[in-house]
Structures are given as C-alpha cells and as structure tokens.
Amino acid sequence: MTSKETGTHGAVLEDKAPEKDAPVVELKAAGKAYGNIRALHGVDLKVFPNQVTCVLGDNGAGKSTLIKIISGLHQHTEGEFLVDGRPVRFSTPREALDKGIATVYQDLAVVPLMPVWRNFFLGSEMTKGPWPLRRLDIEQMKKTADHELREMGIVLDDLEQPIGTLSGGQRQCVAIARAVYFGARVLILDEPTAALGVKQSGVVLKYIAAARDRGLGVIFITHNPHHAYMVGDHFSVLRLGTMELNASRAEVSLEELTNHMAGGAELAALKHELSTVRGVDVEELPEEADLTAPVASAEGKS
Numbered sequence: 585m586t587s588k589e590t591g592t593h594g595a596v597l598e599d600k601a602p603e604k605d606a607p608v609v610e611l612k613a614a615g616k617a618y619g620n621i622r623a624l625h626g627v628d629l630k631v632f633p634n635q636v637t638c639v640l641g642d643n644g645a646g647k648s649t650l651i652k653i654i655s656g657l658h659q660h661t662e663g664e665f666l667v668d669g670r671p672v673r674f675s676t677p678r679e680a681l682d683k684g685i686a687t688v689y690q691d692l693a694v695v696p697l698m699p700v701w702r703n704f705f706l707g708s709e710m711t712k713g714p715w716p717l718r719r720l721d722i723e724q725m726k727k728t729a730d731h732e733l734r735e736m737g738i739v740l741d742d743l744e745q746p747i748g749t750l751s752g753g754q755r756q757c758v759a760i761a762r763a764v765y766f767g768a769r770v771l772i773l774d775e776p777t778a779a780l781g782v783k784q785s786g787v788v789l790k791y792i793a794a795a796r797d798r799g800l801g802v803i804f805i806t807h808n809p810h811h812a813y814m815v816g817d818h819f820s821v822l823r824l825g826t827m828e829l830n831a832s833r834a835e836v837s838l839e840e841l842t843n844h845m846a847g848g849a850e851l852a853a854l855k856h857e858l859s860t861v862r863g864v865d866v867e868e869l870p871e872e873a874d875l876t877a878p879v880a881s882a883e884g885k886s
C-alpha cells in the first residue's frame with residue numbers, strides 16, 4: 585500500500601503537511617527502570633495536535649511502560665518528559681488529566697448495566713438545583729451525550745441501553761467521544777483494536793481519525809502495522825525498550841513498517857530452528873513478513 589492509498593472508511597490517508605505546531609507532549613531520551621530491569625531507554629517521542637502518533641512494538645517492547653509514564657501512572661527514571669515545552673513528572677493520572685492527557689484502556693472502566701449516557705458522565709455527572717436540593721440533571725446529560733456522540737459521527741439506536749450491550753468497538757468509540765468532550769488534548773489509546781474483528785476495528789480507526797480531526801494529538805498503541813498505517817501520521821517502533829524506528833508517514837511505507845514489526849532476521853532464525861522439528865515444513869513459512877495476512881490475525885496479545 586502506498587502512503588496515498590485510501591484506508592478503512594476512506595478515513596485519513598493523505599500525507600500531512602509538515603509539522604508546524606509545537607508538540608504537546610515530548611519525551612527526550614526518556615527511560616524507565618523497574619529496579620534492575622531497564623524497561624525503556626533513550627526514547628524520543630513528539631506528540632503533535634492534529635496528528636496520530638502510532639507506537640508499535642511486540643510483547644515486552646515497552647509500550648505499556650511508555651504510556652504509563654505519559655498518563656501519570658509511573659515516573660520516568662532517565663531523560664526528560666515535557667508537556668507544552670515544560671518539564672513534568674506526574675504523581676497521579678489525575679495530574680496528567682489536568683494537563684489534558686486522557687487514556688482509554690483496552691479494558692474500559694464502564695458499568696455494564698448502566699445506560700450509555702450514564703456511563704458517558706460517570707464520575708463527572710451534571711447536576712441542577714441549589715444545595716441541598718441538588719440532583720442529577722438527567723435530561724441535560726442525555727441531551728449532551730447524544731449531541732457529543734453525533735458530533736463524532738457515532739449514532740447509537742438508544743442511549744438508554746446498558747453499555748454492556750454495545751459491541752467492544754462501539755464501547756471504545758463512546759470512550760473516545762467522552763475523552764474529547766471532557767477536554768482531552770492528548771488521547772492515549774491502549775491497543776483499542778486488539779480484541780476486535782476486522783469490521784469493528786475499522787469503525788474504531790474511523791473515530792481515532794475523527795478525534796485527530798477535532799485537533800487532538802492521538803497516541804495509538806498497537807501491535808498491528810496495518811491498523812497503524814490506516815490512520816497514522818507518525819510511527820514509532822519499540823523493540824526491547826528502545827526506539828527502533830521513528831518516522832513520519834512520508835518516510836516509511838507499510839511494507840517497511842511491517843518488516844520492522846515482524847523482525848525479518850528473527851523470522852529467518854526461527855525458520856532455521858523449525859527446520860529441525862519433525863512435521864514442520866519450513867518451505868511453507870514466509871520468506872519475510874507476510875503482508876497479505878488478514879489484519880485480525882496479526883493482532884491480539886499472547
């Protein structure tokens with residue numbers, strides 16, 4: 585696929601103009617050690633408004649550690665972490681949120697039996713009336729949730745339905761719309777398509793693009809180079825805690841990105857090892873990353 589090709593839902597595949605804004609979030613030679621274990625080292629990353637920055641990496645590459653630093657769950661132990669050009673060191677996710685950095689985790693924190701609109705406002709409910717007669721402003725919350733979801737292009741049949749009845753993809757979309765409504769400037773999405781099929785992944789990718797088009801800087805964590813390339817403006821590949829690739833869309837093709845992820849040399853070594861295993865026909869294994877593999881099979885954690 586070339587960088588100009590149209591992707592899911594015709595989402596967003598035009599090459600972008602050169603970065604002209606300042607980064608909202610920046611890591612400079614940042615790293616993190618857990619005791620003796622160096623999970624992340626020498627990582628440079630810039631997150632710009634209006635761009636999707638994809639962070640790719642295999643299991644154990646350091647993706648979770650990276651997002652934990654940016655979202656305020658952990659602190660970096662080396663290098664610098666800047667927000668709006670100023671050094672920061674968050675002690676809690678609340679501090680990150682106060683700076684406009686919101687994180688949507690794969691296992692979404694929702695109350696499955698509560699209606700969609702109620703989950704949209706969970707923890708930040710609208711109220712009306714003076715104390716001590718203050719009560720939930722249910723009508724306003726329903727109206728606002730409906731409006732905000734529609735603004736993002738998300739049309740649900742009934743906001744009264746329990747959120748647990750929505751598909752995984754729809755729940756991710758509600759979470760993205762919620763973060764946008766509550767003023768996120770940077771949205772971190774932790775493997776939002778990992779547990780989804782091809783069609784639902786496409787829907788989520790569409791809303792990632794919608795969040796980007798609303799001006800947010802999106803950090804899209806994924807194992808899947810195909811998903812990343814459909815919406816990404818910038819690609820960072822982590823391997824064993826270091827940044828192996830840091831490239832804009834114009835600088836890397838989908839093929840190159842896939843090869844970085846698949847690790848061509850590792851695949852060759854594996855093929856060599858398997859050649860001694862009875863019943864395995866190594867001639868059937870791909871020479872390098874199989875670019876024709878269906879998107880869903882490349883996804884998912886082990």
Ligand SMILES: Nc1ncnc2c1ncn2[C@@H]1O[C@H](COP(=O)(O)OP(=O)(O)OP(=O)(O)O)[C@@H](O)[C@H]1O
Nearest residue numbers: 618621622623641642643644645646647648649650
């Ligand atoms: N709390 C911790 N204590 C010690 N080591 C840790 C801790 N968290 C992560 N690590 C180690 O740091 C390295 C990077 O882990 P991390 O979870 O950031 O990778 P990842 O890319 O998110 O992997 P996955 O996709 O499997 O979640 C791994 O070697 C892991 O074992």
